[in-house]
Amino acid sequence: MSTGIPVRWVLSQPELNLALKGGSAGLGRNITMALTSELTEPQQWLSGGELVLTTGMGLPLSGADRLRYLTELDAAGVAGVGFGVGLSHETVPADLVEAADALGLPLFEVPLPTPFGAITKKVMQRLAEQEYEKVLRASRAQPRMTRAAIQGIGAVIRELSAALSATVVVTGADGEISDSHPGRSGIEVAVRIGEFLSTRGDGAGSGVIHTSSGQIIALQAITAGQTVHGHLAVVTTTPLSSVDQVLLGHASSLLALDFEKPARLRIAQNHLNSQAIAMLLDEAGDLETLWRHLAPAADRSGRVRALVLWCDSPEAAVRVTEAVDEQLHPHNRQLFARISGDRVAVLLPGSDTEEAAEQLLAAMPDEVRAAIRAGLSAPHLLRRFATAIEHAELASSAALPGGRPLELASLAGQTLLTLPEAQRMLGAISEAMLAPLADYDERHGTDLIASLRAYLEAHGQWETAATALGVHRHTLRSRVAKIESVLGCQLDVARVRAELLLAIIAHR
16 A cells, blocks of 8 residues: 555664664554754654654753654654664663664664665665565556456445455445445445545545544545546545555546446437437338337327427437436436427337326425426327327427426317417418407497307207396397308308307417
């Protein structure tokens, strides 16, 4: 893991002739650099891991001060102290040895013939060798991890675990641990990762976590573009070196590719589904093959519903389609959709309800959902999906922005009043057919249009229509005769009555 040389390694180098005097309990401490200091209080210049070499020129005189001197070095994280004899001191002071034993801070004697430079050079050479070994180990581990990627996530983290001699953990996008090596990670690791990620609003947390048991968790987000697939964590007792972090980043990239494979396959599948719909609508290509390709869109009875989403722009239509796919994906359902300008037609199983269609839209951002007009068709046989799309499109044109998906069947009795195209047509018919009556009413102060409406809505029943108007039936007969005279038509003809009723409805 992190670079460092145990103090015992330095003592084991025969050409240096070093002799341990005290603090044997700390021989496993790691040295990260060697330096010479004759300062009385060198600790303020140290950051930890140093091997301090001194001749004792600045060493305090009293035993209490010498204990403080070593205590402060120990507190600064010094790995060991080399005391040069033969200059200011003939031997290592006994009270210094006693203090080193009490602290567990290695203290060794450096004989006069051994220059401090030789010790520093030995340490720095070994540190350089370690760095080279790490780079060499990483250069060998990277291709092994790359080859392991063919076998999946488990193989990649096994190689990373072996390369770093550490526990490796993989979490999903929800922060739950999905895999680890070797074996299962501790409960504390899972809890700390979950706590760390919960503080990150973007879900892409990367950083270092320290546990109460002394473990260090290096966390790396597994991302592809803006998508966070999960996290890769390395659990150790020492910080990762820069080379170790390179291996962690390489493994994270490999896992991102593995997570992306299903997503890319799904994108390709969605594109093929969209192409099949388009070709069937255009009756182009091998139609029977296309029908077989579209078969999974139907329910067990071979029926489909069409959901048409009318958006405020073609760009919004693309985003809405992606959002619908995200809702279908967790249920292992394919997306059968076709974008045409600012409208999206989605084929759903015929067994899907209006509530199921609404759920596809519920997870969309409020500002996107508020602009969508959704229309839903009744179930149709798969081979009549074009009719289903047409019906859903008509329903969407009458739906309210942000409202629930509107079923065309629910417009029975008001379809012609709801659809914008029908409204425009009926308005023109109303103006053309009723203009003579409106003009007559205005000039003579009569109410022939209201009388005509009552007569038509009563299906020609004189008593019913007269009662609704509050007049005698003979009065109504006289008014109907005048209507026929003004319009030049006969109201006993069913088709005439039907056209006039539509005109009256549009006028009202």
